Every structure is written in structure tokens, then in C-alpha cells.
Amino acid sequence: MEFLELEAVTKEFPTREGPARIMDRVSFSIREGEFMAVLGPSGCGKSTLLQMAAGLLPPTSGEVRIGGRRVHGPPPEAVYVFQQYTRSLLPWRSVRDNVAFAVEHRLGRRRARDAAEGQLAAVGLAGFGDHFPWQLSGGMQQRVAIARALTAEPQILLMDEPFSAVDALTRLDLQALILDIWTQRKLTVMLVTHDVEEAIYLADRIAMLTRRPTTLAEMVEVGLPRPRDPITTREAPRFLELRHKLLDTLLARHAV
Numbered sequence: 001m002e003f004l005e006l007e008a009v010t011k012e013f014p015t016r017e018g019p020a021r022i023m024d025r026v027s028f029s030i031r032e033g034e035f036m037a038v039l040g041p042s043g044c045g046k047s048t049l050l051q052m053a054a055g056l057l058p059p060t061s062g063e064v065r066i067g068g069r070r071v072h073g074p075p076p077e078a079v080y081v082f083q084q085y086t087r088s089l090l091p092w093r094s095v096r097d098n099v100a101f102a103v104e105h106r107l108g109r110r111r112a113r114d115a116a117e118g119q120l121a122a123v124g125l126a127g128f129g130d131h132f133p134w135q136l137s138g139g140m141q142q143r144v145a146i147a148r149a150l151t152a153e154p155q156i157l158l159m160d161e162p163f164s165a166v167d168a169l170t171r172l173d174l175q176a177l178i179l180d181i182w183t184q185r186k187l188t189v190m191l192v193t194h195d196v197e198e199a200i201y202l203a204d205r206i207a208m209l210t211r212r213p214t215t216l217a218e219m220v221e222v223g224l225p226r227p228r229d230p231i232t233t234r235e236a237p238r239f240l241e242l243r244h245k246l247l248d249t250l251l252a253r254h255a256v
């Protein structure tokens with residue numbers, strides 16, 4: 001069943017020379033439980049597209065639907081994980097209270113804190129509740145941001161280059177974490193990235209975008225078996241074939 005649908009999504013931003021169309025009639029759907037990566041060059045509008053999917057920004061024309069209902073504001077089924085997690089964590093709140101923050105108004109302080117402890121354990125941060133965000137490494141801070149997203153018990157996780165600010169090894173850890181969470185909780189995921197290997201490694205399908213004005217270049221079925229392995233999956237002939245094809249498209253589009 002289709003869970004998130006983008007239909008002819010078009011976005012214009014006002015400029016001094018008039019409206020600039022950055023995205024032109026992008027249409028695709030994400031099935032319930034599917035892991036979709038959205039891949040495209042820097043500046044093509046990936047963050048903008050994700051914000052429209054999250055109901056944070058309206059499309060100029062076209063439509064976004066989640067669970068069959070048109071998105072006008074942030075839908076309760078979805079949660080959005082920012083690229084710049086350091087900006088999304090509150091430095092004066094403990095890690096536990098940062099995570100609890102998302103559900104405090106709904107559950108009350110005590111139950112929110114209990115929920116936070118559970119989510120912290122799920123992302124491998126049991127025992128870190130009393131720390132402050134600035135006492136943790138970048139990768140751990142991103143885990144806190146993920147734990148906070150999960151307290152809302154979303155059905156769909158919308159992630160904007162969530163691993164781009166951490167070192168390569170930490171990135172592998174976080175990719176494994178996201179795959180675990182996705183598998184265990186049967187979530188739907190839309191993950192935006194400019195990293196070809198990350199898209200192939202994680203996703204069921206890849207929506208490949210062109211440069212601006214951005215359109216959907218192609219929809220690629222990854223077709224690699226699961227569970228995936230950080231080493232052997234990256235050596236599989238299918239992985240290398242896709243890597244070649246996608247890099248070729250991405251680089252060729254840079255040249256024009």
C-alpha cells in the first residue's frame with residue numbers, strides 16, 4: 001500500500017527576478033514499510049522536498065499525501081530528523097530531557113522520562129540520560145536526536161542527510177542502527193542523501209533527482225538481499241553495478 005505520495009510536486013521561491021522554479025512536478029510514492037532513499041546533487045532541492053513531505057513547507061503546486069490524507073501541516077504519523085542535530089538538541093537540557101521533550105506535553109513529565117529512558121536504551125545510550133548533549137560525541141548526539149524522534153512513535157521517519165556530519169566509522173554504526181530500528185519497528189523511511197553508497201546500502205528503492213530545475217531522473221530498485229552487511233554487501237556485484245550507474249548519472253548531470 002502506498003503510504004507517502006508525492007504528486008506533481010513543484011516548488012518556486014521568490015527572487016528579485018521573479019519566482020525561481022527549483023523543482024518541477026516530482027511524483028513518486030513510498031510504500032508502507034519501505035526504505036526509500038532520495039539521491040541527488042547538492043542544491044537540487046532534497047531538503048526542500050523532505051520539508052514538503054513533512055508538511056513544514058507547502059508546495060507551490062502539486063500535492064503530498066500521507067496515509068491517503070493530504071498534508072497541510074506536520075502529520076502525526078511522521079517525524080523529521082534534521083541534518084544539523086547539534087542545532088536541534090537543547091544544550092541546557094540533559095540528554096534524557098531532550099528526548100522526553102517530544103512527548104512531555106502528551107504524557108506528562110514522569111512518563112515522558114520513562115519513555116525517554118527506553119528509547120535511549122534502544123539507540124545504545126542506556127546510562128547517558130544525565131549527560132548534556134555537549135558532553136557527547138557527534139555520533140552520540142545524532143543517536144539522541146534519533147531517540148527523540150522515536151518517542152513520538154512515528155510510522156514514517158523523514159531524515160535529511162542524518163549521517164553527513166560524522167566520521168566514516170560512526171556513519172557505519174549509525175547506518176546499522178537505522179536499519180535495526182527500521183526492521184524492528186516496521187517503519188517507513190524517506191532518507192535524503194547525496195551519498196551514492198549510503199543510498200544503495202540502506203534502501204529498497206532510490207529516487208534519483210536531477211539538478212535544478214529538479215525532476216525525478218529515475219526510480220531504481222536496489223534488489224540487494226537483507227540483512228545487509230557493512231562489508232560484504234558493499235562488495236556484491238549488484239552493489240558495484242548500481243554504484244557505477246548512479247555515480248555516472250550524478251557526475252554526467254554535474255557536467256551539463
Ligand SMILES: Nc1ncnc2c1ncn2[C@@H]1O[C@H](COP(=O)(O)OP(=O)(O)O)[C@@H](O)[C@H]1O
Binds near residue numbers: 013014040042046048
Ligand atoms: N527559503 C528559500 N528561499 C529561496 N531559495 C531557497 C530557499 N530554500 C532553499 N532555496 C534554494 O533551493 C535550492 C534547493 O535547496 P535545498 O533543498 O537545500 O537543496 P539540497 O538539500 O538538495 O542541497 C537551493 O538552490 C537553495 O538556495
Ligand SMILES: [Mg+2]
Binds near residue numbers: 046047048160
Ligand atoms: Mg539539504
